[in-house]
Amino acid sequence: MELDINNFKTFQNPKAYTFEEVACYQCQSRSFSNLLIGQDDLTGRKGNFRYVTCKDCGLSYQNPRLDLDSVKEFYDNDYIAHRKKTDWGILTPLYEWAMNKHDREKQKIVSRYLKFNESTEILDVGCAVGTFLAHMKKKHNCSASGIDFVDLSAHPNFSNINFYNGVFSETQLPRAKFDLITMWHFLEHDYKPAESLAKSYEALKPDGRLVIEVPRLDSFSYELFKERWPGVQAPQHTILFNKNTFMKFIESHNFEIVDYLPYGAFPSYFYLFMGAKFKKLQGRGVDLNKVIVPYFAGQLLLSPILLFEKYLNLSMQTIVCRKKSS
Ligand SMILES: [Zn+2]
Numbered sequence: 001m002e003l004d005i006n007n008f009k010t011f012q013n014p015k016a017y018t019f020e021e022v023a024c025y026q027c028q029s030r031s032f033s034n035l036l037i038g039q040d041d042l043t044g045r046k047g048n049f050r051y052v053t054c055k056d057c058g059l060s061y062q063n064p065r066l067d068l069d070s071v072k073e074f075y076d077n078d079y080i081a082h083r084k085k086t087d088w089g090i091l092t093p094l095y096e097w098a099m100n101k102h103d104r105e106k107q108k109i110v111s112r113y114l115k116f117n118e119s120t121e122i123l124d125v126g127c128a129v130g131t132f133l134a135h136m137k138k139k140h141n142c143s144a145s146g147i148d149f150v151d152l153s154a155h156p157n158f159s160n161i162n163f164y165n166g167v168f169s170e171t172q173l174p175r176a177k178f179d180l181i182t183m184w185h186f187l188e189h190d191y192k193p194a195e196s197l198a199k200s201y202e203a204l205k206p207d208g209r210l211v212i213e214v215p216r217l218d219s220f221s222y223e224l225f226k227e228r229w230p231g232v233q234a235p236q237h238t239i240l241f242n243k244n245t246f247m248k249f250i251e252s253h254n255f256e257i258v259d260y261l262p263y264g265a266f267p268s269y270f271y272l273f274m275g276a277k278f279k280k281l282q283g284r285g286v287d288l289n290k291v292i293v294p295y296f297a298g299q300l301l302l303s304p305i306l307l308f309e310k311y312l313n314l315s316m317q318t319i320v321c322r323k324k325s326s
Contacts, residue, residue: 003048005034008064011048019064025193025239026249029056032063036227038234040074041278044285049234059249060217060240068191074236075150091292098267098296103135105265106184113209113258113320114180116140123147123178123203125168125196126186130157137161145178147171169195173203183212185266188237197253201323209322210255213264216317218242221268225275228282231315246317255321264316269299269306271315 004010013019023030032052040047053060088095114120120142124133127146134157137144145162153163164171169192181200190196200210215231216222217240222229231240241249247257273295277286299306 003037005037005050008050011037011050013047017047017070018067019070020067021064022061022238024054024057024059025061026059026245026252027054027057029054031055035060035240036232038062038227038232038237039283040234040285041228041230041281041283042233042274042286043074044281044283045074047235051232051234051240057245057248058242059245060242062235062238065191065238066235071235088292089289091296094296095292099131100135102265102267103132106132106182107135107139109261109265109318109320110180110182110209110211113211116142118142120180121145121178121205123173123181125181125183125200126189127163128152129155130161130163132182132184133157133161167192169199171199173199175202176205178203179205179208181208181210183210184264185213185215187212188214188231188233188239188241191238193239193249194253197250197255201254204323206323209258209320211318211320212250213266213316213318214239214241214246215271215315216242216246216262216313219313219315219317221271221275221315224272225279228275228278230271230274230278241317243317246319250319250321254324256324257319257321259320261310261318261320262313262316263310264318266316267299267306268309268312268314268316269302272302273298 032054035051035053038049038051049062049066051060052063118141120140122133122136122142122144124146127133127148129152130146133144133146136142137160145164147164147168149167151165153165181204187193204210217231222231247260250257277291
């Protein structure tokens with residue numbers, strides 16, 4: 001049977017998956033039009049996942065979505081954000097350089113909005129193995145905390161960083177403690193994004209900053225790859241934000257926007273390279289060990305263009321915001 005986006009029964013999903021209907025995360029409407037069918041292009045796990053666009057407010061999101069128990073297997077050891085740095089053989093130094101660059105880019109962004117010292121409190125939501133926090137600690141000796149729903153507390157990075165294991169919005173955190181809360185590619189994975197923003201509001205100091213980076217649906221790389229766009233990242237991604245829906249979502253949850261950036265710390269090149277691979281492989285999954293050499297070679301080739309990535313709306317977006325003054 002052909003996949004028919006209008007008929008979820010034709011999606012041929014494994015019986016072990018449980019799906020749940022969701023209302024729009026922004027306006028609770030249940031009226032939508034179909035956007036695309038996404039697959040797990042990175043690892044090639046089976047499944048067809050539908051993304052829709054709300055007819056009332058324009059937000060795009062997965063619907064029905066895979067329930068939390070079913071989605072867990074998609075966050076296993078293959079998940080790139082959780083890989084330990086020693087997994088890459090002789091290319092480990094190059095991989096480390098790229099990962100460190102990613103953390104340096106994050107630091108560059110947040111440093112424009114806050115001054116850091118020993119008394120600064122940072123919380124990174126969806127921190128994975130905590131490399132950003134470790135970088136900030138090394139650079140500024142600030143006090144660092146991280147939270148992730150995968151238990152990564154045994155990782156050596158957490159010897160001097162507080163680690164909270166669990167769902168962010170359900171975690172007991174001190175009120176008004178943090179000067180900076182960061183969500184680097186967290187919110188688009190979230191099953192309770194409104195609750196996470198409420199939790200951030202509660203945990204942030206009155207003059208603190210919340211920095212949120214997500215993929216950008218109305219970007220060049222989405223136009224290029226559509227349902228094979230790496231930003232779909234089905235089924236982990238629950239929401240696909242464009243610029244308007246992203247700003248509206250943040251503003252309607254008690255935050256005011258300090259700055260909107262049409263880029264992020266995450267390298268746009270990853271989306272260009274992986275999108276091309278995903279298009280070629282049509283859902284069969286990418287062998288990361290085989291693509292790491294072409295990956296870095298392509299990056300070198302494209303480096304003259306990538307110098308301008310902050311101006312080209314290639315793939316990412318970041319919002320820096322603060323609590324709304326009442
Ligand atoms: Zn809506």
